[in-house]
Amino acid sequence: MEKVNVGIIGLGQMGKIHLNTCLQLEDANLIAVSDISKKELLKAKNAGIKHVYEQYPDLLKNPEIDAVIISLPTYLHEQAAVGAAEHGKHILLEKPLARNSSEAERIIAATKSNGVKLMIGYPLPFSKPFVDLRHEMERGTFGDVQIAIANHISTGPFLGYITENGIPKPVPSWWFDKNLTGGGALIDLGCHMVNFLRLCFGEVKSVHSFLGYRFNMDFEDSATCVLRFQNGTIATLNVGWFSRYHKVQVELYGTTDSISVSSKSSRSWFNYLKGIFVANKSPTFFNEIKYFVDCLISDIQPVPSGEDGFEDIKIIEEAYRNTL
Numbered sequence: 001m002e003k004v005n006v007g008i009i010g011l012g013q014m015g016k017i018h019l020n021t022c023l024q025l026e027d028a029n030l031i032a033v034s035d036i037s038k039k040e041l042l043k044a045k046n047a048g049i050k051h052v053y054e055q056y057p058d059l060l061k062n063p064e065i066d067a068v069i070i071s072l073p074t075y076l077h078e079q080a081a082v083g084a085a086e087h088g089k090h091i092l093l094e095k096p097l098a099r100n101s102s103e104a105e106r107i108i109a110a111t112k113s114n115g116v117k118l119m120i121g122y123p124l125p126f127s128k129p130f131v132d133l134r135h136e137m138e139r140g141t142f143g144d145v146q147i148a149i150a151n152h153i154s155t156g157p158f159l160g161y162i163t164e165n166g167i168p169k170p171v172p173s174w175w176f177d178k179n180l181t182g183g184g185a186l187i188d189l190g191c192h193m194v195n196f197l198r199l200c201f202g203e204v205k206s207v208h209s210f211l212g213y214r215f216n217m218d219f220e221d222s223a224t225c226v227l228r229f230q231n232g233t234i235a236t237l238n239v240g241w242f243s244r245y246h247k248v249q250v251e252l253y254g255t256t257d258s259i260s261v262s263s264k265s266s267r268s269w270f271n272y273l274k275g276i277f278v279a280n281k282s283p284t285f286f287n288e289i290k291y292f293v294d295c296l297i298s299d300i301q302p303v304p305s306g307e308d309g310f311e312d313i314k315i316i317e318e319a320y321r322n323t324l
Contacts, residue, residue, distance in 0.1 A: 005031050007033065007068045007069075009033075011041075027290075033053070034053040051064075068092070071121075073180065073181075074180065077107070082107060085116050088114060091117070092292050097309030097312070098182070099180075108307065122195050128283070134199065137252070142256060146233065146255065148233055148236070149236050149251040150196065150197055150236070151249040152190070153243045155246070176217065184223075185220055185222055185241045186220055193250075194237065197229075202229055206227070208319070209319040209323050210323065222242060248262060248263045
């Protein structure tokens with residue numbers, strides 16, 4: 001495979017970012033998109049996208065497409081990913097992998113039985129500050145890390161979705177239905193941090209959590225988890241949907257040194273996303289999609305893999321069960 005023909009399923013916030021990114025990649029041809037919005041499809045057509053579909057099953061039937069990027073609501077992940085696998089399409093699936101481990105297991109089974117590659121859309125492994133942090137860990141800079149703290153705080157879905165002109169629109173109702181999301185801030189933001197901590201320290205031995213309900217909904221808007229890793233490291237994970245500002249931070253305390261790394265913005269999450277739309281690019285998302293495409297060209301299994309996403313979901317389910 002010299003170039004990868006890509007289709008994008010879902011043109012919401014992340015779908016638009018991936019569309020802009022794919023248009024910049026030399027080794028990817030973005031040839032198709034799917035969305036229920038005729039307005040978004042017209043924009044894609046005007047951007048030069050060859051095929052546009054209102055229904056994604058029609059996109060999956062296109063034999064020209066090698067791989068799909070799925071940016072749909074979580075409750076549609078299983079159906080779309082299994083359908084893509086059955087049509088022989090490699091998959092980049094936005095996090096979380098699924099609402100629960102049963103759905104995740106069916107997605108994994110479909111990709112394996114159809115011989116397609118699956119990557120989960122976690123941006124942290126492609127963000128420079130966190131890439132540098134892992135390199136320093138591999139060099140042994142911090143010695144044996146005894147304590148880790150991982151924070152991911154944002155507005156969550158409450159601020160509204162961002163359009164290209166910087167105007168928010170109403171949040172889709174599915175965000176506020178626990179049956180459709182699988183949970184609240186813990187599954188939404190926590191999966192990022194669980195995955196990154198596992199990249200750093202390996203497998204989790206146990207996890208317990210405290211859940212917060214500031215906004216009195218039937219799902220948590222904040223969570224604090226304590227994870228014990230098999231290598232002995234103990235990590236505290238904090239996530240929340242309560243802040244005007246967006247911040248991701250990891251602190252490590254080892255036997256020889258310590259470090260605090262963050263990807264933060266003094267701007268709101270609203271303005272952060274607005275900046276991406278205006279500039280039509282983000283180094284982190286560019287690195288992520290380029291890596292996915294390069295893996296397909298080289299016939300290498302990309303990571304985070306489907307199995308990684310599955311393990312993250314199982315840990316989050318355990319955190320929901322083991323509340324204090």
